[in-house]
Amino acid sequence: MVGAHAAIVGASETASLGALPQMSVLELHAEAARAAAADAGISMSEIDGIATARPLPLDVAHYLGINARWIDGTAVGGTSFLLHVRHAAAAIAAGAANVVLISHGESGRSRVGALGAPDDSATPVGQFDKPYGAVTPYSTFTIPAMRFLHERGLGVDALASVVVEQRKWAIGNPRAARTKPVSIEDVLAAAPIAYPFTKDMCCVVTDGGGALIMTSAERAADLSPKSPPVYLLGAGEANGSPLVSQMPDLGSFEGFRRSSAEALAQAGIGTGDIDHFMGYDAFAHLPLYMLEDIGFVGRGESAAFVADGQTGRDGALPMNTNGGGLSYTHTGMYGMFAIQESVRQLRGTAFNQLPDIELSLVQGVGGFFWTSGTLVLSNRQP
């Protein structure tokens, strides 16, 4: 069992999100890491494990003066941090690390100290997807969406509804990037990016960072953290295809199905037990795929579920309560921020705090349907 042994004892985002040209990628990592350690009530010198996606963990460890004996550089896109949580829990259970730092920092907007794109013209993606313009997130991740809508008899307004509902959670949140209420008509009338996607159906582009401190559930009880521990009950991960054109089914992502099934089975719960859902929404179609693929709703039911307000404050499954990547923040790798919001909800410190929640499911996606990661988190010790 990966879960039930490990807890998130420290969690923090950078003090600011948005445009942060005064900070490099490494300093965004470091600021979040220092804040997460302080939140956990531990000194940086106690950290003996580190996991980062970009840049390499050695860069972040050296910058912070960490001497690690467990290092994980898993980089599978924006869901990497969910995989780090799972890997860290396994390492802690195996005695390979006692206190793990998982950090993220990205200068997605200002590009300060950012890494360049590799020349990949000889890779499968470089030969068979990229020459046609399937290069950027908005020209690649978006392509299967028309098939999803077509198979379910839905129109483009199904995508707009997701934006409208996500925006409601961000209204008034001083840390959110987009806070103005929008209607379906507003979303459809926004600047076209890649039909059927308008600007509002695409995530914001920000600078920022976030970090987590994990240790054993046993050790968590001995710490003096500022906030209560959040326990990992179950986790899953799955690979898909690096070429979006080679997804086995354009209207469903089998990676979501596999990783969420494993996480739920490990936690010993069903979808009906989940109180709160964070679904990585780099683009408006992703929550629709996730709701169906995880099994919160049946095939073809996700769009009506969202449009009916079931993911809102009074709905059956409050979803993306920070506003999501569409409205809150998106540095380029959003998974860390989805975890942060689950932790806040379970600790009772969220901007839009839900009452009486015990179980939160975080569903991540890496790349363009490349990878899936799922976490089941709880404030109740198993």
Added chain:
Amino acid sequence: MNPAVPVPTPETLPFWEGTAMGELRLPWCVPCGAPFFYPRRTCPDCGSAEIEWRAASGRATLQSYIINHRPIPAGDPLIIAIVKLEEGPRMMTNIVNVEPVPEDLTLDMALEVAFVDRDGQSLAVFGPVGSW
């Protein structure tokens, strides 16, 4: 070097030699009796290395698409699409010979292949049947 120009590898070279001759070639797994895409040395379904290259019909249907309005890779709206070849595999492509508006792009519409030059490399693109 234009990063949008594909660079063949030994495993994919027969495909690119085919497009240069105006032929859409697919690797067929002999034991499975079926083609696969993208080209690999072994069949992703059964693992066999017994592969034959055969010319595809060039007929396909439109599976999904976007109309890109941002300046990547060109300035004009560009239809980036996934098509399903008559032989079974799907591939990324551009849809041409049609206005880049949703009214003219019906999913499952019939398409046929043609080849365009991209800095010395020949790319397979698709247009509505009869549009060439």
